[in-house]
Structures are given as structure tokens and as C-alpha cells.
Amino acid sequence: MAREKWLETLARDEDGAWLRVDTMIGAKKAAEYDAAVELLQDLRAVAQRADRLDGFTRRFTILRQEHLRKPSLMERFDRAGLADPPTG
Incomplete structure (x- = not known):
């Protein structure tokens, strides 16, 4: 329930996020x-x-390109599966 509220709040300020x-x-x-x-x-x-x-996906791809030289960040992105199609 708390996650639902958080996502609703986040949806109202995506650019800020x-x-x-x-x-x-x-x-x-x-x-x-x-x-x-x-x-x-x-x-x-x-x-x-x-x-x-x-x-x-568009915004994330741009973000990833901007920070390609940060290997520990790229590793975190990959581990989190952010570039992968979501499941469920």
C-alpha cells in the first residue's frame, strides 16, 4: 500500500525525479x-x-550514454535490469 502511494506521488513529478x-x-x-x-x-x-x-526507455538510454564512463554505475544499471524489458 505504501508503495502504491509512493508511485502515485512519483507520477505527479516525474521530471523532478x-x-x-x-x-x-x-x-x-x-x-x-x-x-x-x-x-x-x-x-x-x-x-x-x-x-x-x-x-x-528513451530517457534511460540517454542517461546511460551520458554516464558510460562510470563502470560501477553501469554495473548497477545492469544488475537492476533497467535496460531489460519489464516482466509481469
Whole structure:
């Protein structure tokens, strides 16, 4: 139930959430990378519910390209399966 409320809140400020992801990644700290990945997973869930997964995929692809030289971040993205098609 708390997750549902969180996703509804997030859906109302997706652009702000993407900016927070950029800020977290910009900190270049492991804990911030982890938090960014969690937020991206939630953004993907919001996009999937709204049938706008293509928009998420576009933004995520650009984000990934911008940070290709950060191997630990790329590893977190891959581990989280952010580039993979969602299941369920």
C-alpha cells in the first residue's frame, strides 16, 4: 500500500525525479548510485503503469550514454535490469 502511494506521488513529478537521479549520479558515491537505481526502478514502474514505457526507455538510454564512463554505475544499471524489458 505504501508503495502504491509512493508511485502515485512519483507520477505527479516525474521530471523532478529524473533531475534527482541526475543529482544523485553527479555525487559519484556508491550510496547515491544505489539510490538513483532505486528511483529509476520506480520511474520505470510508473511509466509501465501509464503505458509510457517507451518514454522511460528513451530517457534511460540517454542517461546511460551520458554516464558510460562510470563502470560501477553501469554495473548497477545492469544488475537492476533497467535496460531489460519489464516482466509481469
